[in-house]
Amino acid sequence: MASVPLSVDCTADSAGGLTFDIADWPAEVTPRDAALLLRRRGSDPADEVRLPLATDGAGRPRAVLPAADELPEGRWDAYLAQGEESPTRLAPGLNDLRALVDRQPAPGTSPLGVRIPYPTKYGNLSVRSWSRAPHAEAGEIVVDQAGMTVRGRLHRVADAAGWLSGALVEARCRDAAALVRTVPVEAGDGPEFRFTLDYAELAAAWEAGEDAWDLWLSPGPDGSGDPVRIARILDDVPDKKEIFTYPTRTLAAPHEAVKAGPYYTADNDLSVRVSAAG
Incomplete structure (x- = not known):
């Protein structure tokens, strides 16, 4: 050859x-x-x-x-x-x-x-x-002064509405397993869901360096199974980290001002990064 x-x-x-x-x-x-x-x-x-x-x-x-x-x-x-x-x-x-x-x-x-x-x-x-399986697909992300609102869709479950009823989104600090912040999920009678994450609680936990908070969708009491990572994989872009970028917001924190904003990891999973504003 x-x-x-x-x-x-x-x-x-x-x-x-x-x-x-x-x-x-x-x-x-x-x-x-x-x-x-x-x-x-x-x-x-x-x-x-x-x-x-x-x-x-x-x-x-x-x-x-x-x-x-x-x-x-x-x-x-x-x-x-x-x-x-x-x-x-x-x-x-x-x-x-x-x-x-x-x-x-x-x-x-x-x-x-x-x-x-x-x-x-x-x-x-x-x-x-x-x-x-299941898969939580991230869709539109809207960033405001306080945080971000994310729309998504749940795939590969028998009863998406039941799984999402009472569901939570968990923000898990990657370098400190004990640090977990939760927010409620808004959902209707189908697979679509929505949540708003305020950056203030993440900023309050910051001490130095860079904190990465990984976002997981956790089923409600009528759902079954483990939390699933929120990601964006249903398109033709293999690596989203440098393609899908979002603005950061500056917030007060106990030690100094920080900036926070969403990003996609190397695996196209959705996370939030918190670091010094300066």
Whole structure:
């Protein structure tokens, strides 16, 4: 095979499946015994998913990751595996991710699978994957002088309205497990929810450095299961931290003025950061 990495065109469907078409496969080489290999970054021993190559209508090698196939959360690097040769990295081609924009998953209680292909900073192809049940999807975030109001939607529960009745949002200080602040959730007879978080209580707990408060949705007395992390994963943006940014607000605190504001983590989970205003 060529020493230059082959490029792969990726197409996403609304159910969470991915199709990989190798765009520049040499015509004289048959894809027999070849596969597209996904290897989860940081796993030891290596966590791998092997997708056999077939050919599409145009004769191009194609691999398919069905929505029903499990792909645990993480970053999966894409390789070409052929025969006894060492797997080689693949490069990103054209992505058709239109089906992921404002995705509305079908009802159900099975884990919600999200897979977004993306180019790494080194020019290689990788896939960001999430698998969550239930899942609390963050939507509109409105920031005012005192705090923020967040709208969201609960997925993958049998009775969303019952789960949300009496639900709370927990703000958990990442570096101090005992520090938890709660606010009530507003919900109706469906999966939508809303909450307002005042920054004042978070600022009052600040002493120095930077505090990160992770936001969790906790079921009401009629719900079942554990609290779930509030996140934004139902679109075509694999890394939201530098894309979805929000203003901070300055508040008085016991030691000095602080600034507070929401942000998305490296896993696209929603948190609030509190740090010195200066």
